[in-house]
Amino acid sequence: MPRSLKYALAVIAVLALLPLALVAKARVATSPRPRVHLIFDMDNQPKFKAQSANPLFADGRAMRLPVPGTVARGTLVPQEVATGRKGVQWLEVIPVPVDRQLLLRGQERYNIFCAPCHGYSGYGDGAVQRRAERLEEGTWTPVASFHTETARARPVGYIFNAITNGVRTMPPYGAQIPVEDRWAIVAYVKALQRSQWATLADVPKEVRPQLEVRMREHDGTR
Amino acid sequence: MSEHGRSRWVFPPWVNQLRVVAGVALVVIPVYLVVLVGFGASPRTTDVGYAPEQPVPYSHALHVGQLGLDCRYCHNTVEEAAKAAIPPTQTCMNCHARIRAASPKLLSVRESYATGMPIPWVRVHDLPDYVYFDHSAHVRRGVGCVSCHGRVDTMEVVQQVEPLSMGWCLDCHRNPDPHLRPPELVTSMDWVPPEKPEVYGRRLREQLGIRPSTDCGTCHR
Incomplete structure (x- = not known):
């Protein structure tokens, strides 16, 4: 075999390894470049999906913003339920049925939306609060505790309104949390407050002895 | 005609060696192509590892991993809607x-x-437009975020970790047991089943009546 042919075969064999090496690299490394699209099929269709861009509109949103004050069909609730007040008075009683289901829902939603600042027990010691403290930027107002006399005296309507529209430096969460969930959170906040000021008389009789033992061990009084 | 002149028209002896080369090539080239296309065109090669640069260097590692924010604090539509909204x-x-x-x-x-x-924001997980995936259907039945999106709580830049291919979807639709968890724990990133995933998942599937469909119309309309 002529030498030139042998060399050519060797070069082809080595070059053939290159695509394999590229494939191997693509399988282990991340890449910011758009995905390789081998077969297009109808992967990208000329239609607009949720949160996609539409150059026809000045703001580029394919989804148009509803007119302020729009109420989606089937979501209209009585004024008191939607605002937490009757006339100018804060509601003193939660206007939806409060049961175990609602409290559990409230606990879950509280832990998602409120606990980052207010803390899981409501003392105002959430992870975001602690980070803001560490950063010492001077722009942060410490989160209030739910267990002060003032906080405990707040009517439920006030708490609902604080979630919906924000209060002082707290931002509004009305857009993030639906009405029912906001009342569930209110119910849970009330339960949290009760839990931190509970007396032995609040505990069912059957489990009281158990608790008394624990309290003596702990040397606690409350 | 001279001796030299005639040899121009006769194959030289080394051509016999080409038969060996051709034989080897006939075996090696098809194997090579199958391997190259099989691995190269796989979504694990073309799609997994996509980590686009975002307009804001938002770190899930900080917000989820360190601060412990729940996925739903930001992606709050995920339980109600098809799309986990940005x-x-x-x-x-x-x-x-x-x-x-x-x-x-x-x-x-x-x-x-x-x-x-x-x-x-640049979309990381993008299914073909003829696929109608619904987040709420999965999240409410206890398919954890981590099953499809990986350990987002450790990612500085979000990347695709699963192929999101049809075969991959069907793997789970045919045998969901190892991927099920109690629906209230879907957003937990480090949850591990208390017993063998197949056994635990099977019990959950029976309790919750989960029957994932493999009909075409489930995902394609």
């Missing part, structure tokens, strides 16, 4: 109106908040 700028400003309020990294967030123009 949050509006307002959600960022909930905290960043007062934390890192002057950070240059957050410039485009503040701009977006002031002008009302959306932040052009």
Whole structure:
């Protein structure tokens, strides 16, 4: 075999390894470049999906913003339920049925939306609060505790309104949390407050002895 | 005709060696092509590892991993809607109106908040337009976020970790047991089943009556 042919075969064999090496690299490394699209099929269709861009509109949103004050069909609730007040008075009683289901829902939603600042027990010691403290930027107002006399005296309507529209430096969460969930959170906040000021008389009789033992061990009084 | 002249028309002896080369090539080339196309065209090669640069260097490792924010704090539509929405700028400003309020990294967030123009986030997980995936159907039945999105709580830059191919979807639709968890724990990133995943998942599937469909019309309309 002529030498030139042998060399050519060797070069082809080595070059053939290159695509394999590229494939191997693509399988282990991340890449910011758009995905390789081998077969297009109808992967990208000329239609607009949720949160996609539409150059026809000045703001580029394919989804148009509803007119302020729009109420989606089937979501209209009585004024008191939607605002937490009757006339100018804060509601003193939660206007939806409060049961175990609602409290559990409230606990879950509280832990998602409120606990980052207010803390899981409501003392105002959430992870975001602690980070803001560490950063010492001077722009942060410490989160209030739910267990002060003032906080405990707040009517439920006030708490609902604080979630919906924000209060002082707290931002509004009305857009993030639906009405029912906001009342569930209110119910849970009330339960949290009760839990931190509970007396032995609040505990069912059957489990009281158990608790008394624990309290003596702990040397606690409350 | 001279001796030399005639040899121009006769194959030289070394051509016999080419038969061996051709034989080897006949075996090696098809194997090579199958391996190359099989691995090269696989979504694990073309799609997994996609980590686009975002307009804001948002770190899930910080917000989820360190601060412990729940996925649903930002992606709050995930339990009700097909799409786990990218949050509006307002959600960022909930905290960043007062934390890192002057950070240059957050410039485009503040701009977006002031002008009302959306932040052009780049979509990482993008299914073909003929697939109608519904987040709520999966999340409410206890398929954890981590099953499809990986350990987002450790990612500085979000990347695709699963192929999101049809075969991959069907693997789970045919045998969901190892991927099920109690629906209230879907957002937990480090949850491990208390017993063998198949056994635990099977019990959950029977309790909750989960029957994933493999009909074409389930995902394609």
